[in-house]
Amino acid sequence: MATASISARPDVAPKSRYRPELQGLRALASGLVVVYHVWLGRISGGVDVFFLISGFLITGQLYRAGLRGPIAVRPFWGRVVRRLLPAAATVLLVTVAAGMVVLPEQRWLQAIREVVASALFVENWRLAADSVDYFAQHDAASVVQHFWSLSVQGQFYLVWPLLVGVVVLAARQTGQELRPLLAITLLALFAASLLYSVELTAANQPLAYFDSLTRVWEFALGGLLALGIDEIRLSRAVRVALGWIGVVGLVSCGLALDVGSQFPGYVALWPILSAAAVLVAGATGSRLGVDRALSSRPLRYLGDLSFALYLWHWPVLIFYLVGRDRAEVGWRGGLVIIGASLVLAALTYHLVEKPTRTAKLGARVLRGDYRVGALALVPVLLAAGTWHIVSTNTAEQVAVVGDDDHPGAMALEAGAGAGDDDAELIPSLVTLHEDFAGIDDCTPSALNDELKLCATPTAGPPTRRIVIVGDSHAEQYIAALRPIAEQRNWQLVAMLKGACPFSAVSDTVPGDRRCIAFNAAATQEIVRMHPDAVFTVGTLNVRRGLSEHTPQGFVDRWRSLDEAGIPVLAVRDNPRYDYAPAECLQRSGRGAPGCAPPREEFLAPQAPYTALRDVPPNVHFLDFSDHICPGTTCPPEIGNVFVYLDDNHLSATYLTSMSPIVGRAVVTAMGW
Incomplete structure (x- = not known):
């Protein structure tokens, strides 16, 4: 690709070349995503390939446009809108319709929020805000969570032409050549983003997975490749070998790496460099070259379908699992899912994507592409709004706990009394998934950016102050403590972070430096505040197989509070399931024995902390297992109230009903 000087007589902009192997590479990447999702329950790295290809194609396109003159940003965005929105909106519309029929009611509100976020290309941030585990069991996953990658790409398409446009303007103003200046800019972005990706992945991998900034380096590397690929001179034999090395690397990535805990840090270089190797290999002209296979008509056609196939395969998979009440699909089920996804992708490509790209609708009208986008977007938002209205009407109830x-x-x-056996369960299935406790009045801590001090109001000086610290399981006990606090004028102060129990180390996400720093700052705030008691969780991982334990990190934190003379109330954690008890009850009916597992499979007769020898004297243990798993089972409902809101969190409504029990235990333990 010739270097162009913009200061003097500009060179002729290089012409773009059609590269059929690119469509085959898209086909391979989308096929890997689908196969790994459906049959292996793993992440393939195929999405990272999409990011590299987008950076490669769009940067090359914008660079050539910049050589000809100023970059026309609004028309570029319009073409992106026409390219992406019609197909995405079609999938979202069908997903809304199917979701109202297939999805359990307790998943409706979350699905509605995510459909709207997906339509507006911010699904990655929605998932990050909700602390979603992308690698959780598929049958419990969001039906549109795969739109996170489309959201990242949409944000890339929004920002990238502005970035290149600024570089083009700078080149013109300073008389510098465009390609070196753009290459330096992309190299700086690549280095900064990769460094940030590595650091955030080590500190908080779930957040890093969805953070747009951790993916910029993948687009930037594609852009650097676009600027320099024509200058790479390799022999045919080397290019043949390079192409096959790249393909083998792509296919093996998801099997060789634990993508679920390592991406998108430096380990994501594996699929990115593999795809780059295929691009560098290019058209070898050899019968042995991988480009011969990638350029074949079937793979090129599959490449045409790749966008729609990616959009369809995930909701088809989730609806299949939910509709058939399964956690895995099996080989036959997988063939059905992939076959249905291919048919839907072909229909979407031929009936939606191609017609809207070539349609005259809006083609001759200023901002016509945006009108096409609006025609696609508005029905999705109206459908989501209708679903929300239906959900709200379904959730109407007058019954209250107590x-x-x-x-x-x-x-x-x-x-x-146990209540009328025919009474409706509360909260409603629609609102159950939202039944979290919390305190709204919060102020940031000066010690840690993530630490907030959230306090309940009191009538004058509080008679007691209790700090609730730890993860979301500790947070739920706010619902049990608040009524007794209001009665006795106690103040509750929450210092909470999801998936971060109060410990001296990171017990749930190994090496989570943010969690460790959060708890260190929370400890300082607690010592400074010197409350009457600290309420936290005293055990971890109460799962089938009696895996419950009290980590040493818990004890070390308690000891640091003992040194400050602060009492600790450590509550035994509740069981965690591999299914949602409320969904089991909805499917099987009230009283179904399969929805009430044996208590002995989760809870040992003696809590694990009873065997500890080094527990500091300031710790008082609370065990409410008899009110969560009474008798010999752990039922999904007690007293016509759902015990759990999902597969591991006690519902705030049920814990509110436990308020007299919890309050009595706290007063007795503390001797107040």
């Missing part, structure tokens, strides 16, 4: 028919945990108390 009335005669909904005693919740109090139904287990001697002499208490």
Whole structure:
């Protein structure tokens, strides 16, 4: 690719070359994504290939446009809108319609939020804000969470022409050549983004997976390749070998690497460099070259379908699993899913993508592409709004916890009524998934950017102050403590971070430096505040197989508070399941024995902390297992109240019903 001087007489902009192997590479990447998702339950690295190809193609296109003159940003965006929105909107519309029929009601509100976020290309940030685990079991996954990658690409298409446009303007103003200046800019972005990606992946991998900035280096590397690929001179034999090395690297990436815990840090260089090797190999002209296969008509056609196939395969997979009540699809089910996805992708390509790209609708009108985008986007937002209205109407209820028919945990108390067996369960299935506790009035801590001090109001000086610290399981006990705090004028102060129990180390995500730093700052704030008690979780990982334990990191944190003379209330954690008890009950009916697993499979007769010898004297243990798993089972409902809101969090409604029980235990333990 010739170097062009913009200061003097500009060179003729190089012409773009059609590279059929690119479509085959797209086909390979999308095929790997689908196969790994459907049959292997793993991540392939194929999405990273999409990012590299986008950076390669778009940077080359913008560079050539910059050689000819100023970059026309608005027309570029319009073409992107026409290219992406019609197919994406079609999938989202069908997903909304199918979701209302197939998805359990408790997943509706989350699905609605994510459909809207996907339509607006911010799904990656929606998932990051909700602390979604992308690698959780597929049957419990969001039906549109795969739109995170399309959202990242949409943000790239928004920013990249502006970036290149600024570089083009700078080159013209300073008289510098465009290609070196653009290459330096992309190299700086590549280095900064890769460094950030490595650091954030080590500190908080789930967030790093969805963060747009951790992916910039993949687009930038594609752009650097676009600027320099014509200058690479290799023999045919080397290019043949390079092409096959790249393909083997792509196919093996998801099997050789634990993508779920390592991406998108430096390990993501594996699929990126593999794809780059295929691009550098190019058209070898050899019968042995991988480009011969990638340029074949079937793979080129599959490459044409790759965008729609990516969009369809995930909702088809989730609806299959939910509809058939399965956690895995099996080989036959996988063939059905892939076959259905291919048919839907072909229909979308021929009936939606191609017609809207070539349609005259809006083609001769200023901002016509945006009108096409609006025609695609508005129905999705209207459908999501309608679904929300249906959800709201479905969730209407007048029953409250504590009335005669909904005693919740109090139904287990001697002499208490259990409520009418025919009464509706609360909260409603639609709102159950949102039934989290919390405190709204928060102020940031000066010690840590993530630490917020959230306090309940009191009538004058509080009689007692209790700090609730740890993860979301500790947070849920706010629902149990708040009523007794209001009665006795206690103040509750929350210092909480998801998936970060109060420990001296990172017990749930090994090496999570942000969690360790958060707890260190929380400890300083607690010592400074010197509350009457600290309420936290005292055990971890209560799963089938009696895996519950009390980590040493918990004890070390308690000891640091003992040195400051601060009492600790450590509550035994609740069981965690590999399914949502409420969904089991919805499918199998109330009273179904399969929805109430044996208590002995999760909870040992003695809590693990009873065997510890080095527990500091300031710690008082609380065990409410008899109110979560009464008798010999762990039922999904007690006293006509759902016990769990998902597969591991106690519902705030049920914990509210436990308030007298929890309050009594706290007062007794503390001797107040």
